[in-house]
Every structure is written in C-alpha cells, then in structure tokens.
Amino acid sequence: MPNSPRIGVVGATGAVGTVTLELLAERGYDDVRAFASERSAGSSVPFGGIALVVEEATPEALEAGDVDVFLFSVGTSASLALVPHAVQGGAAVVDKSSAFRLTNGIPLVVPEVNGERALEHDGVVANPNCCTIPLTCVLKPLHEAAGLRRVRIATYQSVSGAGASAMERLRNEEPASHDLRMDWDFDGVEFDEESKLREETRKIMELPELPISATCVRVPVMVGHAEAVWAEFERPLPPEEATEILAASPSVRVEQFPSPGKAAGIDDVLVGRIRSDTTDPNGLSLFIAGDNLRKGAALNAIQIAELLLDRVSV
Ligand SMILES: NC(=O)c1ccc[n+]([C@@H]2O[C@H](COP(=O)([O-])OP(=O)(O)OC[C@H]3O[C@@H](n4cnc5c(N)ncnc54)[C@H](OP(=O)(O)O)[C@@H]3O)[C@@H](O)[C@H]2O)c1
Structure with a gap:
C-alpha cells in the first residue's frame, strides 16, 4: 500500500475532472497528475495552490506503470479505448462512464451500499450514474428495514450532468429560453438514462428483478440533481421510522425540503x-x-479509490 498514492485524473479539464482535482487537494493528496485529450494537452488546471500541466492520455502514457489509481471521467467511447491501457500498466481504474457499469465481473460500487464489491475488481471498478448513487444511498437502508418491492422515480437533473460545454451554454442562454430537456439516447420507448437508473440500481442492490420505472428530465439548474421517489415495501414503513433510519444512514442527511x-x-x-x-x-x-459532480461522480470515485488503496484519508 503506497504511503503517498500516485493518482492520475483522466478528463481533468472536464466538469467532473475539475471537481475531482478540488476534492483530491482537499483530502491531502499530493502526487496527482492531470490527463486529457490532445485538445487540451499542455494547458494547465488548478490543483490546490498550484497549476498542473495537462498531459495527453496516450496509450503509452497510461501504460507507463507510474500511477497507482486512475480516476477516469472522459465519456464512454474514450473510456473503452483508454481504460485497458491503464490496466495494462498495472494501475487500478475507477471509471465514471457507462462503458463498464453493467459488464459482468466488473464491480459497480457505491461505497456505503456495496463497498465490499470494490475489492473483487480485476483492474476496473465502475462508478454508477449520478442519479443512481444518491438513489441507492437512500434505498439501501430502507430495503434492509422493510424489503423493497417496487420503485418509481421522476428525476430533475441539472445541466452540469451533461458536462462543461452544457454548463457554458446555460450560462450564455437567456433565462426566457430555459426549458426542460431530454438530451439522452432514445430507443423509441425510453431514454438510456432511464434504463441506466433501473439496471444499475438492480446491480448495486443485488435485486435483479426489482421493478423500477423512471422518467428522467433535465432542468435549467447548474448543479444538483433531484429525484422524486415512490417506493413500495413488503411491509408498511411509517414515515417516522423511515426518517429515523435515514438520519442514521451514512452520507445521507434528512432535510425537510431538499433542493439542488x-x-x-x-x-x-x-x-x-x-x-x-x-x-x-x-x-x-x-x-x-x-x-x-461530487457524490454523483467525483467524490464517489475517490471513495472507491480509497477502498482500493485501503485508506480512508491521507
Ligand atoms: N457531469 C456529471 O454530473 C457526471 C456524473 C457522473 C458521471 N459522469 C461521466 O463522467 C464523464 C465525463 O463527464 P463530464 O461531465 O466531466 O464531461 P466534460 O465536462 O465534457 O469533460 C470531458 C473530459 O474528458 C476529456 N476527454 C474527452 N475525450 C477524451 C479522449 N479521447 N482522451 C482523453 N480525454 C478525453 C476532455 O478533455 P479535453 O479538454 O481534452 O476535451 C474533458 O477533460 C462522462 O462519462 C460522464 O457520463 C458525469
């Protein structure tokens, strides 16, 4: 177990990568490198009080074997192309795209829910979708208490979920033109965001048959996803009991009126x-x-990396 783990942030110029660097600096990591595509190679990104020069994430750089854990946030096709090179170099990878989330044998992990699965990895641990993570943090303790039978969800997802360029577009948009968006892949019945929420929740909770139905929309909010959830249990679960359970659950805070x-x-x-x-x-x-961008992506991935590095803090 390295004393000062060597961390590579791939996608360091993006919305998630930026927050990943902020959180790593806050947590005291000091051996951190920033990678992105050739588009931003040579530019710099802030890390703590210093600037890191962005390196191009070439197969050779990823295979060099001088990084312990890579935190990837580059999108599905780039992850499919690049992650195998990082693994080839001997690093563990936490990947935030959907490339590997539903692949058999690759753990899909929310540390508070199924953290023990992270240690079963063979080089790659997948980080779930940004709505799946908060949903499972809330559903898991309720399921343990009363047995989940069915879940229905309506999401209100912020624009930062679509990346740095979408955030820039919202900044430049006239408020009068703000609208709901549904900007995911549509198969004629549902958006892939909706099927991800269903399939990832089933995998993480190890409830492969759990009936889940989701409707996802994007709202003109910069950061913070909200979800309305209707959950049905094996037995009645009074709101007071559910509130007590959730108040005692890790990474969950009961708040009368939550908002992004x-x-x-x-x-x-x-x-x-x-x-x-x-x-x-x-x-x-x-x-x-x-x-x-935090628990929905960067923070959850760092917590997974800390499980892999067998360390809670540095
Ligand atoms: N945003 C969220 O809330 C969220 C939550 C959970 C998961 N995710 C996932 O995290 C990933 C990144 O999301 P994001 O919102 O941060 O996107 P983003 O703001 O568009 O950033 C994408 C990052 O990936 C880099 N990149 C793209 N293609 C690359 C390539 N071929 N090689 C190396 N680097 C490449 C970009 O670098 P350049 O500057 O060089 O273009 C940039 O740093 C996606 O898979 C997304 O699904 C996002």
Missing part, C-alpha cells in the same frame, strides 16, 4: 418530504437532492 441549491457543494445526499404514499398502504414518497 441546498445539495450543491456538499458531500451528503439530502432526503426529505418523507411521507406515506396515499395510493399504497406499504408505500413511501420521498424527495432526494444530491450534488451530481
């Missing part, structure tokens, strides 16, 4: 509006908000 604005910039997932679902005696309605 309250969640942005903090590590915990906010959950509130915890009430009985009047349409179902065993049902509960909840509202969740989380920072998609």
